[in-house]
Amino acid sequence: MTASPTAASLPTLLLTRQQQCKALGWRLPLWLQTSPVATEHTTEATEQTAASHPLLLALLKTQPPQAKVFWLGAPLAEVQQACPLWQFQQIERKSQLLGTECDVLVIDAWQGIDWDLVAASAGCVKAGGLWLLCSPAPELWSAQPNPKTGKLRSYPDEAGPSAFLQSWLHKTRQHNWLVCRDNLLLQDLAWPAADTSNVEVQQPESPYLSWHQQQAVTAIFQMLSGHRRRPLLLTAHRGRGKSAALGIAAAQLQHQGKTRLAICAPHPDNAVVALHMAKQQLQQLAPDTEVALSFWPVDLLLAEKPKLDLLLIDEAAAIPTPQLQQLVAHYSRVVLASTEHGYEGTGRGFLLKFQPYLDAHCPGWQKFQLQQAIRYAADCPLEQLIFNSFLLATEYQLPQYQPALPLQLKHIPQTELAQHPRFAQMMALLSLAHYQTSTTDLWALLDNPALQLFTLWQQHELLACAVISLEGDLPAALCQQIYQGERRVQGHLMAQSLAFHLASPELARLKMARIQRIAVSPVLQSQGLGTTMLTLLQQYFANTDVALLGSSFGCNANLLNFWQGAGYRPVKLSQQAEQASSEASVLMLKALQPQWQATVQLLQQQFSQQLYWQLADSQRQLCPALAIQLATPPEMALPATALAQLALFSAGHRPYELVEVWLLHWFNLYYQNLPAEITAIFVKKLWQKHSWQSLGSGHTGKKALIRAMQQAVSSVIVGSESQLEADPLTCINTDRR
Numbered sequence: 001m002t003a004s005p006t007a008a009s010l011p012t013l014l015l016t017r018q019q020q021c022k023a024l025g026w027r028l029p030l031w032l033q034t035s036p037v038a039t040e041h042t043t044e045a046t047e048q049t050a051a052s053h054p055l056l057l058a059l060l061k062t063q064p065p066q067a068k069v070f071w072l073g074a075p076l077a078e079v080q081q082a083c084p085l086w087q088f089q090q091i092e093r094k095s096q097l098l099g100t101e102c103d104v105l106v107i108d109a110w111q112g113i114d115w116d117l118v119a120a121s122a123g124c125v126k127a128g129g130l131w132l133l134c135s136p137a138p139e140l141w142s143a144q145p146n147p148k149t150g151k152l153r154s155y156p157d158e159a160g161p162s163a164f165l166q167s168w169l170h171k172t173r174q175h176n177w178l179v180c181r182d183n184l185l186l187q188d189l190a191w192p193a194a195d196t197s198n199v200e201v202q203q204p205e206s207p208y209l210s211w212h213q214q215q216a217v218t219a220i221f222q223m224l225s226g227h228r229r230r231p232l233l234l235t236a237h238r239g240r241g242k243s244a245a246l247g248i249a250a251a252q253l254q255h256q257g258k259t260r261l262a263i264c265a266p267h268p269d270n271a272v273v274a275l276h277m278a279k280q281q282l283q284q285l286a287p288d289t290e291v292a293l294s295f296w297p298v299d300l301l302l303a304e305k306p307k308l309d310l311l312l313i314d315e316a317a318a319i320p321t322p323q324l325q326q327l328v329a330h331y332s333r334v335v336l337a338s339t340e341h342g343y344e345g346t347g348r349g350f351l352l353k354f355q356p357y358l359d360a361h362c363p364g365w366q367k368f369q370l371q372q373a374i375r376y377a378a379d380c381p382l383e384q385l386i387f388n389s390f391l392l393a394t395e396y397q398l399p400q401y402q403p404a405l406p407l408q409l410k411h412i413p414q415t416e417l418a419q420h421p422r423f424a425q426m427m428a429l430l431s432l433a434h435y436q437t438s439t440t441d442l443w444a445l446l447d448n449p450a451l452q453l454f455t456l457w458q459q460h461e462l463l464a465c466a467v468i469s470l471e472g473d474l475p476a477a478l479c480q481q482i483y484q485g486e487r488r489v490q491g492h493l494m495a496q497s498l499a500f501h502l503a504s505p506e507l508a509r510l511k512m513a514r515i516q517r518i519a520v521s522p523v524l525q526s527q528g529l530g531t532t533m534l535t536l537l538q539q540y541f542a543n544t545d546v547a548l549l550g551s552s553f554g555c556n557a558n559l560l561n562f563w564q565g566a567g568y569r570p571v572k573l574s575q576q577a578e579q580a581s582s583e584a585s586v587l588m589l590k591a592l593q594p595q596w597q598a599t600v601q602l603l604q605q606q607f608s609q610q611l612y613w614q615l616a617d618s619q620r621q622l623c624p625a626l627a628i629q630l631a632t633p634p635e636m637a638l639p640a641t642a643l644a645q646l647a648l649f650s651a652g653h654r655p656y657e658l659v660e661v662w663l664l665h666w667f668n669l670y671y672q673n674l675p676a677e678i679t680a681i682f683v684k685k686l687w688q689k690h691s692w693q694s695l696g697s698g699h700t701g702k703k704a705l706i707r708a709m710q711q712a713v714s715s716v717i718v719g720s721e722s723q724l725e726a727d728p729l730t731c732i733n734t735d736r737r
Contacts, residue, residue, distance in 0.1 A: 231365050452467070571588065616689045
């Protein structure tokens with residue numbers, strides 16, 4: 001490296017480096033540090049802002065007029081006044097970043113830093129752009145608390161020095177980026193002094209932003225023109241234009257006359273980019289045409305099943321597998337897109353879990369991976385910085401497992417996590433157990449003392465992981481305030497639910513451990529490893545003063561069976577589906593100390609009895625199979641006159657309306673003896689009070705449904721099992737989820 005530039009020449013050098021990066025299609029990552037000496041004139045270091053650094057304004061003023069600047073951190077009024085020609089936008093939420101780009105990204109870390117936003121926003125910087133991190137010098141920064149950790153720490157813990165920051169600083173120490181302290185250049189980009197002005201970045205055809213994006217759209221059209229029921233799976237890292245490719249394809253299809261187009265996703269935000277790109281592209285192809293592509297929530301799409309020329313599913317990995325299977329089974333032309341990006345994307349885990357279904361039901365299905373970034377070229381130093389420092393470059397390696405060999409549960413202390421050689425593998429595995437994993441999860445594991453990480457090993461093979469949240473142990477006065485609805489505390493989901501929802505404030509005083517996430521390698525699932533890990537965790541915490549073990553998760557029949565099989569009891573069900581799984585969240589408990597077993601059993605009984613009455617109101621949309629598993633109906637003996645009426649009903653001599661009450665009491669007594677298909681009809685009609693119209697579909701109507709009920713009653717009252725075995729529901733579609 002040449003001699004250090006002077007303070008006056010440093011902005012010129014930085015601009016030269018930016019121009020060199022632009023010629024290569026890269027973005028320039030730059031760290032502007034302020035030394036402790038420079039903060040002596042302020043009463044507190046945190047009173048400083050990015051604008052205090054002597055180079056920041058000088059750098060901004062070298063940018064082209066009307067440059068778009070994204071700002072993360074403290075208010076930027078001072079900078080806006082100094083640079084009135086630039087377009088500034090304060091970024092506070094990840095949703096602001098969807099489908100956007102900028103010329104300059106400034107991260108003001110002086111008053112706290114949101115690491116999730118930092119990781120998510122880097123992909124917005126265009127080629128030739130600046131990524132500026134403004135902070136105290138590392139020795140001062142690492143000693144300061146980060147106020148932004150307040151959103152992930154558990155009560156009553158307060159923000160202190162950040163283990164995540166220490167880990168991040170360690171990972172970036174040898175990285176290839178520019179580092180300046182005050183007016184001194186500490187580290188230059190590591191490239192030879194060569195002329196890069198003749199290096200050209202290959203440009204794709206319009207409207208595509210990369211060659212891979214163009215190929216992805218071509219793959220969509222090939223799928224449409226080929227054999228039916230051969231869905232296309234698109235996977236990509238962030239920033240590859242996957243969602244935009246969906247929108248471009250939709251616009252071109254509409255221009256060719258195909259207007260029955262729909263996109264679904266776990267959340268409307270996930271479809272914003274595709275919808276925006278479809279509108280933008282259609283304005284160029286047919287300016288006065290209204291966009292045909294529309295967003296459909298997954299539940300509504302499954303309920304109404306509109307006729308479509310093409311169904312686009314963005315972030316498919318975040319949609320429960322049973323719902324995806326229904327969509328792929330119903331629609332013959334489907335594109336499933338999913339992010340595949342270290343622990344932040346569940347694309348690879350999704351493929352491992354969903355591929356057997358595609359192989360069995362959709363032979364000839366296709367996969368295409370977008371590898372080329374749309375805003376910058378390969379080997380960009382900023383992308384390498386983000387990938388490496390946030391553990392995004394690691395994919396989970398499938399383990400070798402031998403059932404005959406012993407297993408070992410290991411607790412990884414929080415102080416050792418960041419330095420553990422397999423930590424990135426642990427994060428990648430944990431992402432496979434949840435529909436949404438982000439940098440916040442990594443950040444919380446390192447900076448929230450209430451979280452503990454457990455791993456299951458066979459020799460050197462990592463088979464499973466679990467994240468445990470230590471909760472409860474709350475003061476009596478606080479428990480009463482939660483019970484009265486006067487307080488809420490962060491990080492104590494189980495304790496708060498026990499005190500508020502279940503009216504048991506005394507239980508919130510107990511120490512408890514919530515299994516926040518448990519992950520078994522996808523290729524090893526259904527081999528008992530999850531149950532083994534739960535058993536080992538129970539043994540571990542049984543030797544502590546933890547009184548209750550629990551978990552809360554999006555409830556489906558398979559998961560419920562798994563947890564009930566391990567001895568956990570359901571005590572609460574949310575009245576709304578959680579965003580991540582589109583399923584109602586169930587809270588399950590298990591007592592580790594004998595004196596609390598009867599209490600947990602009583603909570604389950606109260607819950608199941610209450611749920612029965614909620615099925616006709618707040619839980620009307622609950623899956624019938626779950627209603628049967630979770631609810632306990634009241635039992636009442638049927639008098640002889642009621643049995644006579646039901647016998648006449650089964651023979652077709654009494655209308656449904658005349659025997660409805662007796663039919664309800666009969667079903668409450670015998671529902672466990674009926675096939676699932678018939679049970680679903682009774683649950684929806686008698687427990688959940690659905691209309692006949694909502695129960696039937698197509699040519700199936702009230703008469704056919706009543707006939708199925710009559711045959712079910714006849715089989716029990718008369719004892720004719722053969723009538724049920726004849727499958728009276730051949731023409732009845734009862735699954736309206």
